[in-house]
Amino acid sequence: MKYLTGSCLCGNVKIRVADQFHFVGYCHCSECRKWSGSAFAAGGLVGAENFEIVSGEELVSCYHNSEETDLCFCGTCGASLFSKKLKLGSYIVRLGILDDAPTQRPNVHIFTASKAPWFELTDQLAKFEQLP
Ligand SMILES: [Zn+2]
Ligand SMILES: [Zn+2]
16 A cells, blocks of 8 residues: 655644545535635545554644534644544545645545635536535
């Protein structure tokens, strides 16, 4: 199995994740927009067995957003790192924190019904108003 490394802006938190996501896509939901501060978030879903915090675990803070989701970030630099899907026992890694390029490319836009009105989707990827 090939692994990818990721890190926060200040470099204190490092993660390792298998280069094999169940899902890789762009999410336009209001949660991702608020949390990323951007038009959408690029994320990859992995099982807990394929996700590891290699260093800086004590610096990782999580915001309990709902009974389904904890949003975890670096308490030092504030970088969004990953969300913990509490019911699935899996993680959605923010692809922007990866230091390596994943083999898979995002191939779908989800929750386009709540996308930012000022952002225009111009690519040919599959689009779903909510989940596929
Ligand atoms: Zn940091
Ligand atoms: Zn989202």
